[in-house]
Amino acid sequence: MKNLFIVIVIFIISRPNVLAQEDLFDILEEESPQTKNFVTSTFKGTRILNGHSIENRNKGTLEFVISHRFGRVNLGAEELYGLDQSNIRFAFEYGLTDNLMLGIGRSSFDKEYDGFFKLKLLKQGAEKGSFPFAISLFGSAVYRSIDDFEPGNEPSSSERMSYTTQLLIARKFSPGFSLQVTPSLIHRNSVKIEDDPHNIFAVGIGSRVKLTKRVSINGEYHYTVNPLESIDATNSLAFGIDIETGGHVFQIILSNSITMIEKSFITESTDDFFEGDVHLGFNISRAFQFGKNKKKKLKEVKESNQ
Template sequence: MKKLIILFTILSIGNMMHAQEDLFDILDEETPQTKEYATATFKGTRILNGHSVENRKKGVLEFIISHRFGRVNSGVDELFGLDQSNIRFGFEYGLTDDLMIGVGRSSFEKAYDAFFKYKLLKQGIGKNAFPISVSAFGSVVYRSVDDFEPGNEPSETDRLFYTSQLLLARKFSPAFSLQIMPSFIYRNSVAIQEDPHGIFAVGIGGRVKLTKRISLNGEYHYTVNPLESIDTTNSLAFGIDIETGGHVFQIILSNSITMIEKSFITESTDDFFEGDVHLGFNISRAFQFGKNKKKKLKAIQESNE
């Protein structure tokens, strides 16, 4: 009898322990885990011509110089395009870790641009994490060049162009990232009546990491309803990112000579595969404002690795 009681007691304790383990498993599944997010989906704030989902951290000011030369197939007389150039310089600042603003000036059309980029969602790491990062981008461009016929001066509003984009990106692995960019560009004025005021486009860009500090990038934008007044082509670019401390240096080959969305998405006219290729580069330098400058800059550099 005593043996039966002892056996029954042992079995009861075993069942209680098993039930307790099941309860802990349920509580573990239902308890929120510490959130972790994917970092360095791209090395910089640009894929090549267009923006990436990356923002500068709060308090970081970035100075960017972008340069595009003439066509490589223009021949030795033009030093394979190096005699011609288009330049844009800009400043970008992180108001918060998720909100960045910027301004720039391009020599092409003497255009001034301003933009914001806000990170709506962040790709998470682990179980039940959100699978992609999503940013909203918006810009306005003022075309200041005076290339109009006498007596046909445009109004100030006619010189304005607007761009809206959603940037949808996923870092599939430490070596591979992909981004989709649905875009809408609105023009207050058009050259001919047949030109659409609103143009829809879809872009795709990617990054393949080759070494700790070097990656290969590609970018393509397909225009759904292009302009009728000029014979446009879809923007295509390939390039290499080189990250060195606070600098990100990009070497680019593209059929687009411009560096703002309203231009390279809707106004490119060169054919990449017929040799109408423009050599170019983007170079940036980040500066930290506020407390703990060295510590924050070191964190920025490590996040790019």
């Protein structure tokens, strides 16, 4: 009995320490940082078709983008179904960080120069119960350099400027389907007539349907709430195919817009897609990796196939 009593006493004394130790392990487990997984490759490239997608290039990645839009297909054989006419845009886009991309470009249409940034604000979580969307902030400034003014009525540098602000809100619903909604504000420092609004509001919607690991079909539409009054403006509509081959993303596009920057194709399109005013076009990009992030580049290429 004496030995049994000693065992019981030792157990009672030692038990609180065991419980305290177990509680401490529970607290440490709860407070230790958990690795969060995020959805990737909502779209194949940085463009849905005409407009920007939620995607950024990774830190240290420089992308060279060439965009082309030809004349209307319904111009007929005399204009080689629009191929005799073309607008082109060259651009360089750079991943300053994994969440911030900067870009500059030049368009032949109206001889416009543009610069932009795209900043990731929130990412779509991969786990159940995590944040359901990805959200980015896009902003651009455009300088219209064409000299189409009357003598003695030259616009100032400020009057040549336009600005675009967008929220890119996207969700990858499944490996084969992604959707993005893009509320937009376009501001012009100067307008043609007094009835033209300086601020134009629009809402865009774009989608991606994956066909294979490297091919998808995309659609894009932008509805303008208060269009320009000086032109017979139409809403921008586009359909296209994405083809990804390693460091290249090639997009073939059919659109009623002949321009390739936001302030133009959202507010200045005048063609009717369903009346045959369709412009064949393409975007092609080539990515180059700089710095010590080549492993990230290989990961990005792998994820683009998902």
